[in-house]
Amino acid sequence: MILALSACVVVVVALLWEVIAPQFTLWRSRRRAGRRRIGPVVEYDPGRERRAEQRARNLVRSCVNDEEWAMYRDLGFLRVWGRCARGPGDGEGEGRRGAPYAYLIYPHKPIIAFVPQTGQLLSEYCVEFPDLDRPYGSARLPDSDDVLAKWMALTGDERRLIASANMHLPGRQVDPVAVRRDLWRLGRWEQARIQREQTDAGSVSA
Amino acid sequence: MRLLRMKPGHGEVVIAEGDVEVPEQERELVEAFRAQLDAGMWAAVPTTGSGGRREAELVRSFEEVPREAERVIFFPRAAGGGR
Numbered sequence: 495m496i497l498a499l500s501a502c503v504v505v506v507v508a509l510l511w512e513v514i515a516p517q518f519t520l521w522r523s524r525r526r527a528g529r530r531r532i533g534p535v536v537e538y539d540p541g542r543e544r545r546a547e548q549r550a551r552n553l554v555r556s557c558v559n560d561e562e563w564a565m566y567r568d569l570g571f572l573r574v575w576g577r578c579a580r581g582p583g584d585g586e587g588e589g590r591r592g593a594p595y596a597y598l599i600y601p602h603k604p605i606i607a608f609v610p611q612t613g614q615l616l617s618e619y620c621v622e623f624p625d626l627d628r629p630y631g632s633a634r635l636p637d638s639d640d641v642l643a644k645w646m647a648l649t650g651d652e653r654r655l656i657a658s659a660n661m662h663l664p665g666r667q668v669d670p671v672a673v674r675r676d677l678w679r680l681g682r683w684e685q686a687r688i689q690r691e692q693t694d695a696g697s698v699s700a
Numbered sequence: 701m702r703l704l705r706m707k708p709g710h711g712e713v714v715i716a717e718g719d720v721e722v723p724e725q726e727r728e729l730v731e732a733f734r735a736q737l738d739a740g741m742w743a744a745v746p747t748t749g750s751g752g753r754r755e756a757e758l759v760r761s762f763e764e765v766p767r768e769a770e771r772v773i774f775f776p777r778a779a780g781g782g783r
Binding site for chain 1: 704706707708709710711712739740742744746752753754755756757758773775776777778779780781
């Protein structure tokens, strides 16, 4: 009788151990790692992201001029003329008599400095605007907000933005072939725009 | 004047709104402005220059904001990326 009871107790303990042991191991490893339980994860909502991007596009449109807005809408990037007299990041002051260089602003890509007259690529400026509050689990601004932040920082205080960025040679993150193709697209786009304006002016005067 | 802040997953949100000529409303604007700078934001005022040229002015205090400005846009401060 005692032997049978002992056997039953051993079996019950063994079965309970099988159930409890994994939970205990998990609890112990969490305790050792000092990890906190992860809070509820905000799910990715494509609708919310789309609405955010639409708001951001409207904000861009309200800040830049018509030509820049059309450029961004049609080509997906903005061009900003450089203002430092002797090149990006030059501390010698601003010079507006002819722009020796310009920037291309892409959403969530480095800013590209280039020479408009020759198309030569000068450098990449890697810069981000991370929102550490992470309101929806991400520190990343909508695409158009990222473009507008770069545009405002470049036109407002070019040296401050360039000083905050990591500078690399062209080709580090953005394919130079793609940038040259974009510069070619920009040239064609500007030609077409000028022709359209001339045609419109001609038709009005006629 | 409206104070706007860019926000991931949302676009811009209105932080504060008021008339700078009304002292009480101006005080609220100043407090909201300082709170954003303390949170590490940069502040920019979109402007229209001569010949319709559009640009922005980065400001570091509320006193630098032009009185006639319609809005101030806050965005996270720049940080080097892509290392």
